[in-house]
Amino acid sequence: MKKIGIKILSVSLAAVLSAGLFAGCGSSKNTVKKLEDTSINGEAAADLTFIRPGQGTDDKNDAVIKAITEYEQLYGVKVQVISADYDTWTTKVLSASASGSPIDVIFGSVSEYPLFAMKGYTQPIEKYIDTNSEYMSRSASEAFFAFKNQIYCAAVSDVxxxxxxxxxxxxxxxxxxxxxxxxxxxxxxxxxxxxxxxxxxxxxxxxxxxxxxxxxxxxxxxxxxxxxxxxxxxxxxxxxxxxxxxxxxxxxxxxxxxxxxxxxxxxxxxxxxxxxxxxxxxxxxxxxxxxxxxxxxxxxxxxxxxxxxxxxxxxxxxxxxxxxxxAHASGYGIGTGSKNPYHAGKLIEMILKSVSEEAKEKNKEVPEENLNLYKELGxxxxxxxxxxxxxxxxxxxxxxxxxxxxxxxxxxxxxxxxxxxxxxxxxxxxx
Missing domain, CATH: 3.40.190.10 (Periplasmic binding protein-like II)
Incomplete structure (x- = not known):
């Protein structure tokens, strides 16, 4: 009976998702020239979906929105940001997965892993993302987001x-x-x-x-x-x-x-x-x-x-x-069954870079001894x-x-x- 209830809930929420819970990021005055070749490893660029609880689209100075906007301009596509709060967002991930239309880029934190990997909501990312990038913490990704020796979520550089x-x-x-x-x-x-x-x-x-x-x-x-x-x-x-x-x-x-x-x-x-x-x-x-x-x-x-x-x-x-x-860490994974995993990976790399650069700027105001302590504890x-x-x-x-x-x-x-x-x-x- 429990499984039937979950299935009905999944189908119902999938219908809600398709009814218009998506919001585009819109245009930006700081335009970036579109790439001549927008394919990645033979995968054609296409619209993507993205979810992060509490993520709005109005603040164009938000690090995530800046990265999404730049990605849209480079690849000539749209990224649909799914509206979700902290109480319902994981249910939306589940329902999208159950509907056969998984979300491409999925936020993750210590509260979602390894469950997201175990349930198959997200997939291993190392094929699609440079996990040794300076903007990603591989150690945090392995500590928090690995399952059966594979990384399922790219952690931001700061733990x-x-x-x-x-x-x-x-x-x-x-x-x-x-x-x-x-x-x-x-x-x-x-x-x-x-x-x-x-x-x-x-x-x-x-x-x-x-x-x-x-x-x-x-x-x-x-x-x-x-x-x-x-x-x-x-x-x-x-x-x-x-x-x-x-x-x-x-x-x-x-x-x-x-x-x-x-x-x-x-x-x-x-x-x-x-x-x-x-x-x-x-x-x-x-x-x-x-x-x-x-x-x-x-x-x-x-x-x-x-x-x-x-x-x-x-x-x-x-x-x-x-x-x-x-410690707390957060990052981004790729939905299992995403039709554009290479492009989802590229968007994640751009988000990680934008978020890391914003954090670096903010950290200029933090006393050096505090930053050293955080690094030591991490x-x-x-x-x-x-x-x-x-x-x-x-x-x-x-x-x-x-x-x-x-x-x-x-x-x-x-x-x-x-x-x-x-x-x-x-x-x-x-x-």
């Missing part, structure tokens, strides 16, 4: 480690050690961080309500990776298997539950971690390193906050003896497959943990649900 930005002034005034010094001395651990955050969580105005917290964050599940574990993993046969019995999973769950529920040293004033941090309601903000150029530096320029901030790696859990780091990445959408990012389990439910009971209740998810994912990989 974003998960770090903590902190209010230096607040820590100084509280008489606490500088986190970066603790990190350099090998003392930046779960316990050290927790005690620091508990000290910083206080009622500043004496009204009986906590109004300042040690930490603001959006990713409770990311702490599993910081402790070098995951809710599921990939076995030697390239299939998913649950990892719920790992003692490190319980250990991390206890840490997160204390953070969110028991001691409540994680909190937000309002519903936005950035605003809460800028207003001095949190000592630490946990986010990926891309947020420094996209959010923190612009906010500092706009005088949304006036304190001095620092950055330090996410602390290492007791099981993370290898000192690996949770050399030792832990691919925590619990992020994978095969188990819906583990969010159902962490809803229970953060809500105060007994951890062993939560693991027992979630196990059959996750077994069903994994069975479905593995069935696709074995078919």
């Amino acid at each position: 974003s480690p998960l770090v903590l930005y902190y209010n230096k002034d607040m820590l100084d005034q509280s008489g606490l050690d500088d986190p970066m010094e603790l990190y350099k001395n090998g003392e930046w651990t779960f316990d050290t961080f927790k005690q620091m955050c508990k000290t910083l969580t206080v009622d500043t105005d004496g009204d009986g309500n906590t109004d300042r917290w040690g930490l603001c964050c959006w990713y409770p599940w990311a702490w599993l990776g910081a402790n070098h574990t995951a809710l599921c993993k990939i076995n030697e046969n390239g299939l998913y298997e649950l990892n719920l019995s790992d003692p490190a999973v319980v250990q991390t769950s206890e840490f997160v539950q204390d953070m969110y529920y028991t001691s409540k040293w994680r909190g937000i004033d309002g519903d936005n971690i950035y605003t809460s941090f800028y207003q001095g309601r949190n000592a630490f903000l946990q986010e990926y390193s891309w947020s420094e150029t996209n959010n923190i530096i612009p906010a500092k320029k706009a005088k949304q906050f006036d304190f001095e901030y620092g950055v330090v790696p996410t602390p290492y859990g007791p099981n993370n003896t290898e000192k690996t780091n949770v 050399k030792s990445i832990f691919n925590d497959t619990f992020y994978d959408s095969a188990i819906k990012n583990g969010s159902e389990y962490f809803d229970l943990v953060c809500g105060g439910s007994n951890i062993q009971t939560s693991l027992s209740s979630i196990k059959p649900i996750y077994e069903g998810y994994i069975e479905d994912a593995n069935e696709a990989a074995q078919s």
